Amino acid sequence: MQSLTDTKLTIYGEQFTSRMLIGSALYPSPEVMQAAIATSGAEIVTVSLRRQQTKQAGDDFWTLIKEMGLRVLPNTAGCHSVKEAVTLAQMCREVFATDWIKLELIGDEYNLQPDPIALLEATEILLKDGFKVLPYCTDDLVLCQRLDALGCEVLMPWGAPIGTGKGLLNPYNLQTIRTRLPHQTLIVDAGLGLPSHACQALELGYDAVLLNSAVAGAGCPITMAKAFEASTVAGRLSYLAKAMPQKEVASPSTPTLGMPFWHAN
Amino acid sequence: MSTQARVAILGFGLTGRIAALMLAERYQISVFEQAKQGTESSAGSVAAAMLAPLAESVICDEALALQGLESMKLWPQLLAKLENPVFFQQQGSLIVAHGQDRGDLVSFQQRLKPLRDHSAEVVNGARIAQLEPELGGVFHQGLYLPCEGQLDNQAFYQSSAATLTKQGVEINYGVHCNEAQKAQLSQAYDWVIDCRGLGAKATCNGLRGVRGEVARIYAPEVTLTRPVRLMHPRYPIYIAPKPDHQFVIGATEIESQDNGEITVRSTLELLSAAYSVHRGFAEARVLSLLAGLRPAFKDNHPKIEQQGNVISINGLYRHGYLLAPLIVKQALSKELL
Numbered sequence: 337m338q339s340l341t342d343t344k345l346t347i348y349g350e351q352f353t354s355r356m357l358i359g360s361a362l363y364p365s366p367e368v369m370q371a372a373i374a375t376s377g378a379e380i381v382t383v384s385l386r387r388q389q390t391k392q393a394g395d396d397f398w399t400l401i402k403e404m405g406l407r408v409l410p411n412t413a414g415c416h417s418v419k420e421a422v423t424l425a426q427m428c429r430e431v432f433a434t435d436w437i438k439l440e441l442i443g444d445e446y447n448l449q450p451d452p453i454a455l456l457e458a459t460e461i462l463l464k465d466g467f468k469v470l471p472y473c474t475d476d477l478v479l480c481q482r483l484d485a486l487g488c489e490v491l492m493p494w495g496a497p498i499g500t501g502k503g504l505l506n507p508y509n510l511q512t513i514r515t516r517l518p519h520q521t522l523i524v525d526a527g528l529g530l531p532s533h534a535c536q537a538l539e540l541g542y543d544a545v546l547l548n549s550a551v552a553g554a555g556c557p558i559t560m561a562k563a564f565e566a567s568t569v570a571g572r573l574s575y576l577a578k579a580m581p582q583k584e585v586a587s588p589s590t591p592t593l594g595m596p597f598w599h600a601n
Numbered sequence: 602m603s604t605q606a607r608v609a610i611l612g613f614g615l616t617g618r619i620a621a622l623m624l625a626e627r628y629q630i631s632v633f634e635q636a637k638q639g640t641e642s643s644a645g646s647v648a649a650a651m652l653a654p655l656a657e658s659v660i661c662d663e664a665l666a667l668q669g670l671e672s673m674k675l676w677p678q679l680l681a682k683l684e685n686p687v688f689f690q691q692q693g694s695l696i697v698a699h700g701q702d703r704g705d706l707v708s709f710q711q712r713l714k715p716l717r718d719h720s721a722e723v724v725n726g727a728r729i730a731q732l733e734p735e736l737g738g739v740f741h742q743g744l745y746l747p748c749e750g751q752l753d754n755q756a757f758y759q760s761s762a763a764t765l766t767k768q769g770v771e772i773n774y775g776v777h778c779n780e781a782q783k784a785q786l787s788q789a790y791d792w793v794i795d796c797r798g799l800g801a802k803a804t805c806n807g808l809r810g811v812r813g814e815v816a817r818i819y820a821p822e823v824t825l826t827r828p829v830r831l832m833h834p835r836y837p838i839y840i841a842p843k844p845d846h847q848f849v850i851g852a853t854e855i856e857s858q859d860n861g862e863i864t865v866r867s868t869l870e871l872l873s874a875a876y877s878v879h880r881g882f883a884e885a886r887v888l889s890l891l892a893g894l895r896p897a898f899k900d901n902h903p904k905i906e907q908q909g910n911v912i913s914i915n916g917l918y919r920h921g922y923l924l925a926p927l928i929v930k931q932a933l934s935k936e937l938l
Contacts, residue, residue, distance in 0.1 A: 364901070393858045395858065
């Protein structure tokens with residue numbers, strides 16, 4: 337019997353078993369946050385730094401994050417300009433002692449849609465400054481190609497706007513990015529609401545998903561974290577197994593040859 | 602000479618004041634507060650002072666929300682002990698959302714946990730206009746939570762200090778009690794009630810500060826009769842009407858120990874939220890912009906601990922006004938009440 341071997345998720349040379357990255361915001365309490373993240377099996381946790389959370393001021397919360405023993409991926413949530421994002425990335429590097437940065441640069445306040453032009457500019461600055469940039473971007477192929485050309489080793493196109501829970505709004509675009517950038521580590525970031533959305537992203541061949549509200553905002557975050565873990569495993573296995581091709585006409589799974597004539601019609 | 606037992610209360614924030622009010626008639630009380638008189642920055646002095654067990658049930662477990670419901674009933678008794686009347690209201694709260702945030706309102710409604718016979722009423726534009734005439738035509742759907750209320754925390758702070766002073770409670774401002782001094786006080790007094798909040802952080806395992814910011818404004822052109830909560834993607838923003846057209850707008854919620862001044866971003870968020878609810882806020886006068894830290898444990902639940910003759914009450918998080926009467930009563934009931 338043929339057995340399928342999988343590679344690990346690779347982010348700037350580091351390897352991970354879990355294919356879910358999880359956020360640390362909006363949980364009912366830090367205790368629930370820790371339990372949900374632990375249940376999710378995620379090995380990478382994203383954290384957002386605000387200006388009031390300097391090393392000292394935010395220490396209590398960072399301690400809660402550090403207690404989990406996971407790889408921390410700081411993000412620049414809430415930044416609207418290149419300068420703001422670069423400054424915050426530098427603060428993050430100091431506070432979290434990591435050169436990883438999830439670069440989030442908002443172009444539209446209401447949709448929280450990434451600003452693709454500012455994103456390219458900030459990515460270039462941060463890569464030159466030695467950062468390992470994980471850009472949060474829209475599902476635009478050309479933008480992803482440009483980010484790829486700048487030297488990003490991970491791209492994170494959105495499934496839908498942050499916090500909407502609408503799932504993959506444009507699977508065609510996401511599929512195109514996957515097909516055209518086969519060497520890239522691709523992570524669907526934002527917009528997931530259901531485990532089936534995560535499963536779909538993995539089925540498309542995305543390497544991982546990044547989510548926060550879908551778990552933190554669930555009625556029971558801990559149970560939902562478990563559901564997402566199962567769905568990412570299912571989606572990845574499905575991708576590896578290569579799904580059957582879709583057909584336009586029915587093809588019976590039980591041959592009709594030999595069926596008694598009185599069963600016909 | 603008094604034969605009353607002597608009680609030292611550490612911290613003159615919300616819990617310290619409630620403890621003093623509950624004990625003042627039976628005990629000889631000394632209060633030790635680290636802030637100088639008139640410079641209090643405790644969570645209770647900054648809060649919007651909402652009593653919102655049903656709305657809070659969205660983010661906390663049912664047991665805690667039910668405690669809140671019980672606790673609210675104790676406020677009239679507590680306020681009755683005060684010399685000067687303190688604004689207290691239980692006319693419900695109104696939850697509204699702008700069109701773009703309707704999804705948040707639906708999600709909020711789904712997560713409300715009915716508390717005994719208290720539940721939310723879904724309201725349309727006409728009903729909103731009936732409840733709050735000045736919001737008629739602005740919002741077309743929302744929720745009305747009849748069991749909720751609020752009080753005026755500034756008036757409570759002033760009146761409780763005046764009343765307790767008159768009752769002979771010795772209030773020592775500008776005295777910081779560390780653990781060594783607390784141990785000394787536990788020798789000198791029959792009982793020590795530790796209500797220091799974040800002042801006890803050094804020895805209180807897992808206690809953290811959660812920053813909150815509020816604006817207090819005077820808006821003569823606006824009349825609201827009950828607190829209005831506006832859906833916001835990150836934290837609940839209440840517009841709580843206090844007497845004389847004053848409104849408290851808050852509060853932000855940031856995982857940070859920073860108790861510095863309010864930021865421009867938070868100010869903009871709070872004030873633009875108010876303006877989006879009622880255009881009359883445009884000409885309002887800003888009376889104060891305050892920031893404070895809420896003491897919270899990892900589960901965001903309050904804790905009562907007793908070691909010998911020292912009783913500690915801490916971690917009321919964002920539920921100070923809602924839970925403090927019941928939690929303080931529970932803490933004192935076994936030995937002192």
